Every structure is written in C-alpha cells, then in structure tokens.
Amino acid sequence: MEPGSRLYTELFKKCTELGKLKEGQMAHAHFLASRFQHYVSLQCTVVNMYAKCGDMELARKAFDEMPERDMVSYTMLITGYSQSNGFKEALDLYVEMLKMGLQPNEFTFGSALKCAGGMQSDAMGRVIHGTCLKCGYDNNVYVGSALVDMYTRCKRIDDAKAIFNGLECKNEVSWNALIAAYAREGEGHNAVELFSEMKRVGFNPTHFTYSSIFAACASNGALEQGKWVHADMLKSGQKLVAFVGNTLLDMYGKAGSIDDAKKVFDRLVKKDIVSWNSMLTSYAQHGLGEKAVDLFEEMRGFGFQPNKITFLCVLNACSHSGLLDRGLYYFELLRKYKLEPDITHYVTVVDLLGRAGQLDRAQTFISEMTILPTAAVWKALLGACRMHKNMELGAYAAERVFELDPHDSGPHMLLSNMYASAGRLSDAARVRKMMNENGVKKEPACSWVEIGNSVHVFVANDENHPQREEIRRKWEEIRDGIEKIGYVPDTSHVLWFLDERERGERLQYHSEKLALAFAILNTAAGTTISIKKNIRVCGDCHSAFRFVSRLVGQEIVLRDTNRFHHFRSGSCSCRDYW
DNA sequence: CCCTTAACCG
Structure with a gap:
C-alpha cells in the first residue's frame, strides 16, 4: 500500500527530532519517487530535516532542487545556517529573499538577527532592525529578544537595554539574553x-x-x-x-x-564530558594534581571517551602540581586516543616542562613542534624562565613574543623586571621604552574581596577607598607583626626605576595587601578570608600572605588568574610552586 | 512547516 503524504510528514519529523540523517536520506529518496514529490510543504520539511541533522550541504541541495522557494523554505535554510555558525551564508540568503520580494516573518528575523550578532556586525544588525520596524515586527517577543541579544553581541549594551526596556511583551528569553550579556561582559553585579x-x-x-x-x-x-x-x-x-x-x-x-x-x-x-572536564579543571585550579589524575583514570575506567579539552585539563593539572612524567605520559596518550594535539596542548607541555625547571627540554620541545609556535608557546617559556631565573633564554622567548603579539603588556613587564632583578637596568629601560613607543598599556592590577553580599575592589596605592587610612594603619600593624616572625620584603617585585625607599613603600600597598588588611578589619577571628586578583599574585605578596596566615591564625584563600592559593599556619597549598 | 537565551580550554 502506498503511504499517504501525512506519513512522509511524520517520517521526516521523526528523523529531524532524533537527528537520524541516514534514515532521513532514505525517506527522502522514497519521497522523490512518490506521487507527493511536488508537495511544497513536504519539500520544505526535507530542507528542515537536513538542516536540523546538521548537514547543511544536503539542506542546501534540497532547497536548490525546489521548483519554487517560498518564505518558509528560505527561513528554514537561514535558520539552519544560523544554528551551525554559517552566519555569512544565512545573511546572503536573507538578502536574496528580500530581493525576491518575499517578506520575512518573525522566524526569519529571529535567525537573521542571531547571525548579525554572531558576526558582531552592528551595521547589518541595524539594517535588519530597520526592516523589522518596517514590517511591524518590532514588538514581537521573539524578534524583541533576538534584537536584545544581537545588540549585546555587537557590544551595544545600551542599545540592547533600551530595546529591552521598550518591549511591551517580554518573556524569559528576553531577560536571559540581557542577563547572559552581563555575565559575558564580566558585569556579574548587573547580571x-x-x-x-x-x-x-x-x-x-x-x-x-x-x-x-x-x-x-x-x-x-x-x-x-x-x-x-x-x-x-x-x-x-x-x-x-x-x-x-x-x-x-x-x-x-x-x-x-x-x-x-x-x-x-x-x-x-x-554526567557528560563537560562535567568531567569541569571537575578536572577545579582540581587543577586548587593544585590538586593527584586528585585530577585519579579522576581522569576513573573516567577512563568507566569507558568515558576523553576529548581534547579533557587532555588539556589533565595536562594543566599535572603542570600546576609538578607531575612532570605523568603529564608527558598523558601527552603521548592523546595520540593513542586518535586525537590530534593542537597548539593549546603544546603550550601546556611547554608550561609543564618549564615549571619543572626543564628549560632546555622545553626549548627542544618547541623546536621539534610540527606546528608553528604561537605567542602563547613563547609566553609559557618566558614564564618558566622568570620562575627559574634564566635571563638569556627568557630574553629570547620574550623577543619571540614581541614579534607575534606586540601589544600584550605582561611579557614586556616580565622581561623588564627580569632585567632589573639581574641588575641590567639599561636593558630594563630599553624594554620600557619599547613599550611606550609601541603604545603598550599596562593592565591595572586589582584585587577584590567578598564580605557578606557585597564585593569590595582595591587597586594598588588605593587613594579613593573610604576606609583607606584605617586600612593602611592595619597593614602597617600587620607588617610589623610579620617582620617579627621572619617576613623580609622582596622589592624586586616593584618598578625598578623607583629608588629603594620608594620601592619598599609601594610594595606594601599592592592591591592584594590592601584587600587583605580590609578583610581582616571586617571579618571575625577564625573566619576564612577570600581574596581574588585579576593578574597573578606577586611574589612578595605571596610570601607576606604566608606569614599573615600564621600571625592572625586565619585561613586565607587567594585566587589569581592561574590558581588558588590556600594559606594556613604559615604555608601555602601551592608549596610555593607556581 | 520555520525563531531568540546557558557550560568545560590558552
């Protein structure tokens, strides 16, 4: 018995839902031989099925084979492209459909706006926005939410906010789009x-x-x-x-x-692969390399397939805990899983070797890489050179960084300070001058501390904080205390062009020290203090924090961009390995 | 028949 057209609809829908591409193709072939092959709505459904199964080539082919293409078929293809990052293709189709005299509907606008946002094309987004207005869709809740999202992705958060406020009809997605934008832009407070x-x-x-x-x-x-x-x-x-x-x-x-x-x-x-990867990352950030290794082995034991990110997480964990051999073994294992290492894996291995003091091996490793080293590779080597005080190799690595990524202030500061510590002041000055000439701006350091439900931010030598005098007095009191139990300031962590007295002075008002004094002032004895920093903790502050944890008998947790440091009774969980 | 929003990594 010949199937009715309804059956084809159901079949295509089922394949779409379950993502069954092969079965969909079979159904399609069957459909083309049937007497329903000229039904436009069924042809549309086929386009949609291929698009949703992720095969845009087949979707495009089915679309091109349609004798006449209506607005809905265009929309389906546009949506398909928009959902697989084919923003350019989708927008070309959108323009083509307008030229054909077809008027988009709210579905088309939703997808087209997603594409403009995906390409961060403010200009395109505004043109589509204009068309939405002209067609009377500006108050549609789907179009409205898509507009909010599009403007946020074009970094026009004020425009997005204005659209959002003007929406007569909102839904959860409208709110979510704006909340997600604040989260993405690091404005957690607004989110x-x-x-x-x-x-x-x-x-x-x-x-x-x-x-x-x-x-x-x-x-x-x-x-x-x-x-x-x-x-x-x-x-x-x-x-x-x-x-x-x-x-x-x-x-x-x-x-x-x-x-x-x-x-x-x-x-x-x-649990999915991201769950495992996230847990591995958590262990890595806390310096719990052995736990990460155990978890990774547990995962493999369960037959869970690691992906490239999994390897990155576990390699990173090994690197932060000094598990050199284990890390190198995992790097080899990557290939056994038929995964091709990419540049990020190479970076991590350089970091792994470098931190462990194997600078020569790190250098050899770089020279034997099958892909071109990027700035990140040389930055990893530079970091290791600073850690192990290898001036010559460090200078070489820094030069490579400057060639590949001339605007990052970090490597400039690093090299300049390395020269200064080695007493090579004219070299330090040369790097500093190069920075100025190339317009490289130093990223301001800041630290923040969460007390109750509010967050307090500090910058170095903070002049604006309402409690600044009290905070300074507190820090001086603490400093006297820790100097009595062995703290010796290390002034190599401040700008070399200041004189010794001024260097000592500035060192004492690094943002993390101010945050710590503030936290001690504002927390009860025995509470754990938690501080975050936007760049890596300075060596002197790290040493000071160890003594403070002993002096005040409070645990201190410091998160920098790399990892957590748990200070307790005079020592740090990183065992000074960072 | 078709739309918009979220995670792991350098």
Missing part, C-alpha cells in the same frame, strides 16, 4: 541585579538564567552569592541536569569551594 528584578516582576528563572548567573559568580569568585542563587534554584524545584549542573560545579570550583564542586559532581543526574 545578579537583573536576576532579582526578573523574579520580582514575576518571571520564573530558567536553566539558561541560572547558568548565566553561575558563570557570572564563577568569574567574580562570588561564592556567597553563588550559594544563595544555588539555594534559590533548589527552592524553585529545578533538577540538577547536566548543563546547568556543570555551570554550578564550575562556579564552586572557580569561586573557591572544591568540596561543593565535588558534591555537585557526585550528585549530577547524568
């Missing part, structure tokens, strides 16, 4: 504020909302706030499914609670 407002006016946060908020808390290291939102999510009855669970686990890891991260990991309803 959380918008989250509260969203709830206040009666919208229910979704998995998307919670994911964005957790990501924001992760980058701010806002543990208390993160816990509060976690409690809120539990209260609202959301299940701990993989996606949002992974952001939660990542938040706990990055905000400083490895125990909570592990708890979330163990309670995940279903």
Whole structure:
C-alpha cells in the first residue's frame, strides 16, 4: 500500500527530532519517487530535516532542487545556517529573499538577527532592525529578544537595554539574553541585579538564567552569592541536569569551594564530558594534581571517551602540581586516543616542562613542534624562565613574543623586571621604552574581596577607598607583626626605576595587601578570608600572605588568574610552586 | 512547516 503524504510528514519529523540523517536520506529518496514529490510543504520539511541533522550541504541541495522557494523554505535554510555558525551564508540568503520580494516573518528575523550578532556586525544588525520596524515586527517577543541579544553581541549594551526596556511583551528569553550579556561582559553585579528584578516582576528563572548567573559568580569568585542563587534554584524545584549542573560545579570550583564542586559532581543526574572536564579543571585550579589524575583514570575506567579539552585539563593539572612524567605520559596518550594535539596542548607541555625547571627540554620541545609556535608557546617559556631565573633564554622567548603579539603588556613587564632583578637596568629601560613607543598599556592590577553580599575592589596605592587610612594603619600593624616572625620584603617585585625607599613603600600597598588588611578589619577571628586578583599574585605578596596566615591564625584563600592559593599556619597549598 | 537565551580550554 502506498503511504499517504501525512506519513512522509511524520517520517521526516521523526528523523529531524532524533537527528537520524541516514534514515532521513532514505525517506527522502522514497519521497522523490512518490506521487507527493511536488508537495511544497513536504519539500520544505526535507530542507528542515537536513538542516536540523546538521548537514547543511544536503539542506542546501534540497532547497536548490525546489521548483519554487517560498518564505518558509528560505527561513528554514537561514535558520539552519544560523544554528551551525554559517552566519555569512544565512545573511546572503536573507538578502536574496528580500530581493525576491518575499517578506520575512518573525522566524526569519529571529535567525537573521542571531547571525548579525554572531558576526558582531552592528551595521547589518541595524539594517535588519530597520526592516523589522518596517514590517511591524518590532514588538514581537521573539524578534524583541533576538534584537536584545544581537545588540549585546555587537557590544551595544545600551542599545540592547533600551530595546529591552521598550518591549511591551517580554518573556524569559528576553531577560536571559540581557542577563547572559552581563555575565559575558564580566558585569556579574548587573547580571545578579537583573536576576532579582526578573523574579520580582514575576518571571520564573530558567536553566539558561541560572547558568548565566553561575558563570557570572564563577568569574567574580562570588561564592556567597553563588550559594544563595544555588539555594534559590533548589527552592524553585529545578533538577540538577547536566548543563546547568556543570555551570554550578564550575562556579564552586572557580569561586573557591572544591568540596561543593565535588558534591555537585557526585550528585549530577547524568554526567557528560563537560562535567568531567569541569571537575578536572577545579582540581587543577586548587593544585590538586593527584586528585585530577585519579579522576581522569576513573573516567577512563568507566569507558568515558576523553576529548581534547579533557587532555588539556589533565595536562594543566599535572603542570600546576609538578607531575612532570605523568603529564608527558598523558601527552603521548592523546595520540593513542586518535586525537590530534593542537597548539593549546603544546603550550601546556611547554608550561609543564618549564615549571619543572626543564628549560632546555622545553626549548627542544618547541623546536621539534610540527606546528608553528604561537605567542602563547613563547609566553609559557618566558614564564618558566622568570620562575627559574634564566635571563638569556627568557630574553629570547620574550623577543619571540614581541614579534607575534606586540601589544600584550605582561611579557614586556616580565622581561623588564627580569632585567632589573639581574641588575641590567639599561636593558630594563630599553624594554620600557619599547613599550611606550609601541603604545603598550599596562593592565591595572586589582584585587577584590567578598564580605557578606557585597564585593569590595582595591587597586594598588588605593587613594579613593573610604576606609583607606584605617586600612593602611592595619597593614602597617600587620607588617610589623610579620617582620617579627621572619617576613623580609622582596622589592624586586616593584618598578625598578623607583629608588629603594620608594620601592619598599609601594610594595606594601599592592592591591592584594590592601584587600587583605580590609578583610581582616571586617571579618571575625577564625573566619576564612577570600581574596581574588585579576593578574597573578606577586611574589612578595605571596610570601607576606604566608606569614599573615600564621600571625592572625586565619585561613586565607587567594585566587589569581592561574590558581588558588590556600594559606594556613604559615604555608601555602601551592608549596610555593607556581 | 520555520525563531531568540546557558557550560568545560590558552
């Protein structure tokens, strides 16, 4: 018996839903031989099926073979491209369809705007926005949310906010788009504020909302706030499914609670590859290399396939814990899993060798790389040279960095300070001059500390803080205390062109020291103090923090861009290996 | 028939 047209519809829909490409192709062939082959709606469904199965070539072919293409078929193909990063192709089609005199609908606009956002094309986005207005779709909730998202991705957050405020009809997605944007841009405070407002006016946060908020808390290291939102999510009855669970686990890891991260990991309803990778990353950030290795082996034991990122995570963990041989073994294992190492893996191996003091091996490793070394590779070597005080190789690595990435201030500062420490002041001055000539700006260092529900930010030599006098007095008192138990300031960590007295002075007001004094002033004895820094901790501050943890008997947790340092009774969890 | 929002890595 010949199938009816309805059956084809069902068949194509089923294949679309389950992502069954092969079966879809068979159904398609069957359909082309049937008496329904001229049904436009079925031809459309085929285009959509291929697009949703991720094969844009087949979708395009089916589209081109349609005798006449309507607005919906265009929209399906545009959407397909937009969902697989084919922004350019999608927008070309969008323009073509307008030329054909076909008027887009809210579906077309939604996808077209996603593409403009994906390409960060402000100009294209505005043109599409104009067409939305002309066609009367500007108040459609889908188009409105897509507009908000598009403007945020073009870094026009004010325009996005204006659109959002003007929307007569909002849904969760409209809120999520803006919240996600704040999280992406590192404005966690605004993200959380918008989250509260969203709830206040009666919208229910979704998995998307919670994911964005957790990501924001992760980058701010806002543990208390993160816990509060976690409690809120539990209260609202959301299940701990993989996606949002992974952001939660990542938040706990990055905000400083490895125990909570592990708890979330163990309670995940279903673990996916990202869950494992996130847990490995958490261990790496806390310097728990052995735990990371155990977890990686456990994962392999379960038959879970590691991907390239997994290897990056575990290599990174080995590097931070000085597990040299283990790391090199995993680098070899990468190929056994039929994974091709990319540049990021090479960077990590250079870091691994370099930190372990194997500078010659690191250099040989670089020279034997099958792909061209990037700036990141040389930066890793430079970092190792600073750590192990190898001036000559460090200068060589720095030169390579300057060729490949001339605008990064970090390597310039590093080399300049290395020269200064080695007493080569004219070389130090030369690098400094080069920086000025090339317009390289030094990134300002800052530290912040979360007390209760608010975050307090400090910059070096902070002149603007309302409690600055009190903070300075407190630090001086602490400094006297730690000097009595063995702290010796190391002035090689400040600008070499200041005189010795001024260097000693400046050193004492690094942002992390100010944050620490502030935290001691504002927390009860016995509380753990938690401080974050936007660049790596300075060597002198690291040493000072060790003594302070002994002096005041409080635990101090410091997160820098690389990892966590847990200071307790005079020593640090990194065992001064960083 | 077709749309918009979130995670792991240098």
